[in-house]
Amino acid sequence: MIEFKKVSKEYSNGICAVKNINLNIQKGEFVFILGPSGAGKSTLLKLITREESPTSGDLIVNNMDVFFLKNRQIPYFRRTMGIVFQDFRLINKMTVFDNVAFAMRVTGASERAIRSRVPYVLSLVDLADKERFRPTELSGGEQQRVGLARALVNNPDLVIADEPTGNVDPSLSFEIVELLSKINHQGTTILMVTHEHDLVARFNKRIVEIQEGRIVSDVYEAKLANEA
Amino acid sequence: MRFNSIIYLTREGLKSIWNNWIMSLASTIVLVCCLFLTGSVILLSMSVNKTIGAIESKNTVTIHLNSSVSSEESEKIGKRIKEIPNIASCEFYSKEQAIQKYSQALGDLMEGLKGDDNPLPDAFHISMTDLSKYNETIRMLSELEGVESIGDRRDVAKRLTEINNIIHYVEIGVILIFALVALFIVSNTVRLTMYGRRLEISIMKSVGATNLFIRIPFIVEGVTIGLFSSFVAIALLKLLSNVILKVLQRLVPFTSIVFDGINLNMTLFFLLAGISSGFIGGVISIRKYLRKEGGKIIAL
Numbered sequence: 394m395i396e397f398k399k400v401s402k403e404y405s406n407g408i409c410a411v412k413n414i415n416l417n418i419q420k421g422e423f424v425f426i427l428g429p430s431g432a433g434k435s436t437l438l439k440l441i442t443r444e445e446s447p448t449s450g451d452l453i454v455n456n457m458d459v460f461f462l463k464n465r466q467i468p469y470f471r472r473t474m475g476i477v478f479q480d481f482r483l484i485n486k487m488t489v490f491d492n493v494a495f496a497m498r499v500t501g502a503s504e505r506a507i508r509s510r511v512p513y514v515l516s517l518v519d520l521a522d523k524e525r526f527r528p529t530e531l532s533g534g535e536q537q538r539v540g541l542a543r544a545l546v547n548n549p550d551l552v553i554a555d556e557p558t559g560n561v562d563p564s565l566s567f568e569i570v571e572l573l574s575k576i577n578h579q580g581t582t583i584l585m586v587t588h589e590h591d592l593v594a595r596f597n598k599r600i601v602e603i604q605e606g607r608i609v610s611d612v613y614e615a616k617l618a619n620e621a
Numbered sequence: 622m623r624f625n626s627i628i629y630l631t632r633e634g635l636k637s638i639w640n641n642w643i644m645s646l647a648s649t650i651v652l653v654c655c656l657f658l659t660g661s662v663i664l665l666s667m668s669v670n671k672t673i674g675a676i677e678s679k680n681t682v683t684i685h686l687n688s689s690v691s692s693e694e695s696e697k698i699g700k701r702i703k704e705i706p707n708i709a710s711c712e713f714y715s716k717e718q719a720i721q722k723y724s725q726a727l728g729d730l731m732e733g734l735k736g737d738d739n740p741l742p743d744a745f746h747i748s749m750t751d752l753s754k755y756n757e758t759i760r761m762l763s764e765l766e767g768v769e770s771i772g773d774r775r776d777v778a779k780r781l782t783e784i785n786n787i788i789h790y791v792e793i794g795v796i797l798i799f800a801l802v803a804l805f806i807v808s809n810t811v812r813l814t815m816y817g818r819r820l821e822i823s824i825m826k827s828v829g830a831t832n833l834f835i836r837i838p839f840i841v842e843g844v845t846i847g848l849f850s851s852f853v854a855i856a857l858l859k860l861l862s863n864v865i866l867k868v869l870q871r872l873v874p875f876t877s878i879v880f881d882g883i884n885l886n887m888t889l890f891f892l893l894a895g896i897s898s899g900f901i902g903g904v905i906s907i908r909k910y911l912r913k914e915g916g917k918i919i920a921l
Contacts, residue, residue, distance in 0.1 A: 442827070444918045465831075472829035476918065482824055495821075499830035501623045547828065 394420040394582050400450035402436050410436035412606040423577040425593045426586045428603035434586045438555055443467050455550060472500055475544030479556035481536045483528040489539050490524040496543045514542045534565035554585040566592050634841025641814050648810040649850050655799035656854035656891060662795045669785045683772035684745040690767045695743055698767050702745055707758045709750045716741040742769060807902025811839045815910045827918045832911055840903040847899025851891045
């Protein structure tokens, strides 16, 4: 699903945010990308979403070589993934329904498809009864669930969550990751970036730790090695 | 792109005008001013052009006689004029007729200048058969005894042509300057709207919206402002041309000044100018934005 082969990213100001990374994420996996601020986590996500392109190396996402993607292909490439943001990125003047429907509208979905798909996705994140609410009327946890519903509405193969628990009450963080886990069980690949060690430790998932642009540990791999 | 997407995006563009009504109003006012001033210059140029055309096509020359020439002598001069080859028509125009015409236009100002105090000369209005022999005919007319001067409207046409050339330069300059101002204003309005909607744009980008999809509401916004401004500018110009026409009719009814006002071509030109300034302004700003900030998804 995602394959980094000796990928490096150096910005024009000379900062090398990602250094010679090798990483392979299989379809249906749930992977935590763990690391402190400035470790290169966001750059990693930017490379996967093709917001940035690698300086060197190969990066394959959803069977597409990101480096060779043409500008006009990028929107269609992004439709194969859903993104959940730390700051929710909800449009306050829209209702919960419209926030989720917005993601379908930009892909040209018909109103009929929107009317049938959005309530279903909202029920997946337990917000079926809040579709007429505005984001400002919801709690942080609920807002993030709307963000998650939006990421899922186009039925992506891959969900990228950029510190999704960063702006919610610690007691609700577990709930968010559990929801992601539930979605993962339905076959969607989940890549979650976080710096919360405690939270990660509560789930039995693969953990890739990044420091100063390099992968310093990959617990899943370590587990496999131990088993061998 | 699906039809329902186009409807949705058009609605979004129109909503955006309402949501940013202060900026929309400001750019409409500036755009109206640009179009109005440009239109005024074009209108002026068109009128001068038509006036020149009218004067040239008339090929009428006025021959003023000496004030000492008696009415019998005038008749004789008239006969001699008719004998000159190339004269198509020759019509006597008495000083009484002339003062009456001026009195109609200027009213009380001409009081006391009638009868013996009439300072205007008797005249003949003549037209020619062949304009290529114009200079030769004028020379023969000027050699006639009793002829004081020849009112050659071609001189007026020549002078007007010179003025018109200057107006043409001014027109080109005004159009260029105001086109740039209009583009700047529309693109700035659209850019401000874009910054206001950068969250939406980043979400659109993250879920795979094409650049065309992101652009359409902003283009709708620009084009609507442009179109509305051109309607207002046309209405104002129509008003202005009506006022000028009335004033001209009252002040100089005997002159050859032609003032047509707004015609269909000019209306179409204005609509096109408004729409294109809105369209180009919108396209420029969204292109710039999408190239720079607009590509950001993960960190805004």
